[in-house]
Amino acid sequence: GGAYTREHFWNSPELKAMVAHMSDEDIDLMQRGGHDTDKVYAAYRSAIKHTGQPTVILAKTVKGLGMGGSGQGQNTSHQQKKMDIDSLRTFRERFKIPVSDAQLESLDYIKPDENSPEIRYLHSRRQHLGGYLPARSRGSSKLDIPGLDKFSKLLESTGDREISTTMAFVRILSTLIREKSIKDRIVPIVPDEARTFGMEGLFRQLGIFAREGQKYQPEDSDSLMYYREDIKGQVLQEGINEAGAMSSWIAASTSYSTNELAMIPFYIYYSMFGFQRIGDLAWAAGDMQARGFLVGGTAGRTTLAGEGLQHQDGHSHLHASMIPNCVSYDPTFAYELAVIIQDGLRRMYQEEENIFYYITVMNENYAHPEMPKGAEKGILKGLYLFNKSAKDDGKTPTVQLMGSGTILNECIQAAQILESEFGVAANIWSATSFNELRRDGLDVSRWNMLNPKSKPRTSYVEQCLQDHNGPVIAATDYMKIYADSIREYVPSRYVVLGTDGFGRSDDRMQLRTHFEVNQHYIVVAALYALVDDGSLDAETVKKAIKMFNIDIKKPIPDRL
Incomplete structure (x- = not known):
C-alpha cells in the first residue's frame, strides 16, 4: 500500500x-x-x-x-x-x-459496448494483424481418392513369396504417389532409418526436402537409390528427432484448416518411439483435429528380434485408445492394410471427418493370403471370421481363436494343432482393432441405457460371435489389457494372452515363448478353457503341456 x-x-x-x-x-x-x-x-x-x-x-x-x-x-x-x-x-x-x-x-461479466472506443480499437488491431486467432478455415476442397481397386495386387495372395506389412505399406505409398489427383499432397515423414522401412526408393523418386538443396556428396552417391536432397523434395527426413517429425506431421495434418490445402502425411517410425515419447503432441494433434496417418513400424513386443526392451512396443495401441479421434488398427495381412488406408483416405479427405489414424506394421516376413470375400466391413469394424473350421459341426468341442498383427499367425498354427492333435474345432478370427470394437460396444451400451424401453441393440462383437459356440481365446503382441477391453461384449468364456512385462533381447520364437503368446500357449489356453466348460478333462491339458515341453516353473513374464 x-x-x-x-x-x-x-x-x-x-x-x-x-x-x-x-x-x-x-x-x-x-x-x-x-x-x-x-x-x-x-x-x-x-x-x-x-x-x-x-x-x-x-x-x-x-x-x-x-x-x-x-x-x-x-x-x-x-x-x-x-x-x-x-x-x-x-x-x-x-x-x-x-x-x-x-x-x-x-x-x-462486464463488457464494453460494441461501439465503445475500447472495443473498436481491439477489433481494428486484430484486423490489422490479419484476423482472429485461433481460426479454422473451411475452404479446403475434397480430394479425389482412388478406389480399393487401385490396390488390387495387395488384395491377392503373395503365393510362396513372404513379405512384411511394412513392405506392403511401402507398396501402398508407391501407388499413391503415382495418382495424379493426390501425388503432390503426399508427405512421407521419417525421423530415422528410412532404409529400415524399405523407403529408400522414395529418395530417388521424390527426393528429400532440403531448403537449400543438396550441399554435399552423400556417402552412397554411387548407388541407384542414394540419399538425394532437393529443394523440391517431398520426403521429410527429420533425423533422430521424433518430436520434430511429429511437429512436421501436425503442420501437414492441419494444413487443410490453416492453409486451405489438404495434405496427406504418413509419418512412419519405430512404434516404441511414438506415443511413449510424443504423447502430448499426439493429444494436441487430436485437439487440433488433425487428419493423416501415423504408422508404427516394427510394432509389437516380439517382432523386432534382438533389440531389447527399448525397442519392443507392447502398449502403443493403449496410448492410441486414449485419444478420442484417433482410429487405430493392428493388421496382419497386406489386404487388411490396403482396405484400412483406402477407407481412411476416404473418410478424412472425401467425407472430411476430423480423425487421424494409427496403424502398426511389422518387419516380419510371411506369406499373405488373398482377401476373403466380403471381409472389408469386418476389417474396418475391427473383427471378421478369417477361417471357419470344417470340424465345427455343433458336436465337436469348439473354440474361437482371435488374434491381431503377427500373433494371428500363431493362432492359425494353433488351430491346426488343436484339430490334428486334439480333435478340437478352431475357428480363426482376425481382430484388426480391439480399440474400434470397444468403442462400438461403449456406444451400444450407452444407447441401451438411455433408451430402456426400446429393443436393446447388440455390439458388433456379439453379432460376430452369437452363432459360434465355445470359449474365445484372444492373443496379441500387446499387453493383455488391450484385448481384454472388449470382455464385456464377448458372450462366452473369454481368455486373453498378451505381452505384459519388459521386452528382452532375443529372437521371435524365444520372445513368444517367454511372453506365452506362441501357438503352444494358445493351444494350452484353449484346452484349459474347454476343461472349464466341461467339454474336456484336465488330463488333455496336462498332455499338451508335456507335448510342448512347457516349463511350468519358469518366471512369470509380466513380473520381469
Missing part, C-alpha cells in the same frame, strides 16, 4: 520530500513503470528506434496489483482462486470499473 511504499521506496530525506504533499492513497495510486501504458509504450518505441546494440527494458511492477488484501504484493497471488468482497470493491475503485455493489456480489 501507500504507507509501505512511502517507507521503503521513497526512503531518503530527499525522496520523502518529493511526496510529502501526497497522502498514502495518492502514493498507492501512482503507477509503476510496468503498469503505466504510456511508459511501456514509450519504452518499446525507444527500443524499436534504437540500433546497433540489444536493448533491455526493465519494468517495475507489483504482483497482484489491485487485489488488495487478497493478493497484492504477495507471492500467493499466483494461486489465488477468488477474492473476498472487500478486495473486489478495492479492485473496482482502483481501476474505475463501472459495476454496482450488487453486481460485485454476483460477479457479473
Whole structure:
C-alpha cells in the first residue's frame, strides 16, 4: 500500500520530500513503470528506434496489483482462486470499473459496448494483424481418392513369396504417389532409418526436402537409390528427432484448416518411439483435429528380434485408445492394410471427418493370403471370421481363436494343432482393432441405457460371435489389457494372452515363448478353457503341456 511504499521506496530525506504533499492513497495510486501504458509504450518505441546494440527494458511492477488484501504484493497471488468482497470493491475503485455493489456480489461479466472506443480499437488491431486467432478455415476442397481397386495386387495372395506389412505399406505409398489427383499432397515423414522401412526408393523418386538443396556428396552417391536432397523434395527426413517429425506431421495434418490445402502425411517410425515419447503432441494433434496417418513400424513386443526392451512396443495401441479421434488398427495381412488406408483416405479427405489414424506394421516376413470375400466391413469394424473350421459341426468341442498383427499367425498354427492333435474345432478370427470394437460396444451400451424401453441393440462383437459356440481365446503382441477391453461384449468364456512385462533381447520364437503368446500357449489356453466348460478333462491339458515341453516353473513374464 501507500504507507509501505512511502517507507521503503521513497526512503531518503530527499525522496520523502518529493511526496510529502501526497497522502498514502495518492502514493498507492501512482503507477509503476510496468503498469503505466504510456511508459511501456514509450519504452518499446525507444527500443524499436534504437540500433546497433540489444536493448533491455526493465519494468517495475507489483504482483497482484489491485487485489488488495487478497493478493497484492504477495507471492500467493499466483494461486489465488477468488477474492473476498472487500478486495473486489478495492479492485473496482482502483481501476474505475463501472459495476454496482450488487453486481460485485454476483460477479457479473462486464463488457464494453460494441461501439465503445475500447472495443473498436481491439477489433481494428486484430484486423490489422490479419484476423482472429485461433481460426479454422473451411475452404479446403475434397480430394479425389482412388478406389480399393487401385490396390488390387495387395488384395491377392503373395503365393510362396513372404513379405512384411511394412513392405506392403511401402507398396501402398508407391501407388499413391503415382495418382495424379493426390501425388503432390503426399508427405512421407521419417525421423530415422528410412532404409529400415524399405523407403529408400522414395529418395530417388521424390527426393528429400532440403531448403537449400543438396550441399554435399552423400556417402552412397554411387548407388541407384542414394540419399538425394532437393529443394523440391517431398520426403521429410527429420533425423533422430521424433518430436520434430511429429511437429512436421501436425503442420501437414492441419494444413487443410490453416492453409486451405489438404495434405496427406504418413509419418512412419519405430512404434516404441511414438506415443511413449510424443504423447502430448499426439493429444494436441487430436485437439487440433488433425487428419493423416501415423504408422508404427516394427510394432509389437516380439517382432523386432534382438533389440531389447527399448525397442519392443507392447502398449502403443493403449496410448492410441486414449485419444478420442484417433482410429487405430493392428493388421496382419497386406489386404487388411490396403482396405484400412483406402477407407481412411476416404473418410478424412472425401467425407472430411476430423480423425487421424494409427496403424502398426511389422518387419516380419510371411506369406499373405488373398482377401476373403466380403471381409472389408469386418476389417474396418475391427473383427471378421478369417477361417471357419470344417470340424465345427455343433458336436465337436469348439473354440474361437482371435488374434491381431503377427500373433494371428500363431493362432492359425494353433488351430491346426488343436484339430490334428486334439480333435478340437478352431475357428480363426482376425481382430484388426480391439480399440474400434470397444468403442462400438461403449456406444451400444450407452444407447441401451438411455433408451430402456426400446429393443436393446447388440455390439458388433456379439453379432460376430452369437452363432459360434465355445470359449474365445484372444492373443496379441500387446499387453493383455488391450484385448481384454472388449470382455464385456464377448458372450462366452473369454481368455486373453498378451505381452505384459519388459521386452528382452532375443529372437521371435524365444520372445513368444517367454511372453506365452506362441501357438503352444494358445493351444494350452484353449484346452484349459474347454476343461472349464466341461467339454474336456484336465488330463488333455496336462498332455499338451508335456507335448510342448512347457516349463511350468519358469518366471512369470509380466513380473520381469
